[in-house]
Amino acid sequence: MSDETRAIRRRFVPGTTADDLKAYMAPFVATLGYKFNTEQDFVDEVLASELEILEATGDVYCPCRVRTGDPKEDFKIICPCIPFHNEQFAAMRKCWCGLFILEDVEDGAELLGVIDEPEPGAAVDVPVCRIDDLPRGQVRHVKVGKSDIALARVGDEFFALSNVCLHAFGPLSEGVLEGYEVMCPWHGWRYDVRTGGTDHPNADVKTYPVVVRDGLVFVSVTVR
Amino acid sequence: MTVKVYALSTCPYCRMTRKYLDENNVQYDVTEVDLLEGDEKAAAIDEVRTVSGGTSFPVVIVGDEVVVGFNKKRIMELLGL
Numbered sequence: 001m002s003d004e005t006r007a008i009r010r011r012f013v014p015g016t017t018a019d020d021l022k023a024y025m026a027p028f029v030a031t032l033g034y035k036f037n038t039e040q041d042f043v044d045e046v047l048a049s050e051l052e053i054l055e056a057t058g059d060v061y062c063p064c065r066v067r068t069g070d071p072k073e074d075f076k077i078i079c080p081c082i083p084f085h086n087e088q089f090a091a092m093r094k095c096w097c098g099l100f101i102l103e104d105v106e107d108g109a110e111l112l113g114v115i116d117e118p119e120p121g122a123a124v125d126v127p128v129c130r131i132d133d134l135p136r137g138q139v140r141h142v143k144v145g146k147s148d149i150a151l152a153r154v155g156d157e158f159f160a161l162s163n164v165c166l167h168a169f170g171p172l173s174e175g176v177l178e179g180y181e182v183m184c185p186w187h188g189w190r191y192d193v194r195t196g197g198t199d200h201p202n203a204d205v206k207t208y209p210v211v212v213r214d215g216l217v218f219v220s221v222t223v224r
Numbered sequence: 225m226t227v228k229v230y231a232l233s234t235c236p237y238c239r240m241t242r243k244y245l246d247e248n249n250v251q252y253d254v255t256e257v258d259l260l261e262g263d264e265k266a267a268a269i270d271e272v273r274t275v276s277g278g279t280s281f282p283v284v285i286v287g288d289e290v291v292v293g294f295n296k297k298r299i300m301e302l303l304g305l
Contacts, residue, residue, distance in 0.1 A: 042236065049234040063234035066257050066269055066279045096280055097236065 033127025037108035087145030091118035125218035141173035159193040227252035
């Protein structure tokens with residue numbers, strides 16, 4: 001990696017170009033199941049806007065959303081902002097601007113313009129990681145919409161359950177996976193990752209359907 | 225019918241929306257929210273939140289109807305184009 005590339009990855013530097021942004025963003029959005037829009041002119045237009053915003057503000061805020069001045073709000077619209085809006089974007093099959101589209105969308109032009117936000121109650125498959133990014137026998141935390149989820153891999157099967165142990169609200173994604181059981185890191189409560197079931201009364205946790213396709217893991221959720 | 229557009233100077237869909245309205249000779253008021261400052265900006269953001277439920281652009285208000293994003297079909301319907 002050249003010193004220049006390192007500098008770009010560490011922090012955007014004066015003279016950052018659209019190609020620099022592409023080189024940094026493409027591998028990141030690929031981990032989330034997205035790619036750049038197939039409409040090159042549109043991509044160039046959005047990135048040109050982002051470079052203007054970078055120049056003015058020091059970061060690549062979304063050109064289609066407004067900075068409110070509240071840092072807690074505004075960091076959620078730094079491009080690529082997919083992790084903070086993954087449920088909505090999966091339903092729309094693109095990010096808000098359409099700079100990024102889901103990997104399986106062949107013609108990004110069809111998604112430009114109209115913005116259909118998902119209705120509450122709609123089912124949506126949200127990509128959460130690539131298959132190879134979660135080793136067998138491991139569990140990790142993923143956030144889908146407002147839900148905190150523990151994603152577990154047993155062999156080549158994937159399971160999603162609430163991340164929150166109902167004993168003392170420990171993070172199951174930091175626990176140890178033994179076979180189909182994840183052990184809470186705080187007090188050792190065990191949950192079956194297939195069912196969310198535990199031996200403790202009234203303490204089962206919610207599970208979510210998981211779909212694996214095209215090298216990606218999707219968690220199916222209902223839009224709230 | 226009054227047409228009001230809340231836009232950002234940086235947003236491609238806002239440009240498309242305005243171009244479309246211009247091409248169809250629609251008279252409209254436009255506020256470029258990111259170019260405002262201080263209280264004026266805060267008031268405009270509040271207004272956008274109130275009418276659209278979010279802070280995403282463009283927001284086109286036709287009479288009492290609110291359209292978020294460049295939804296050409298919906299804008300056509302509302303304006304009878």
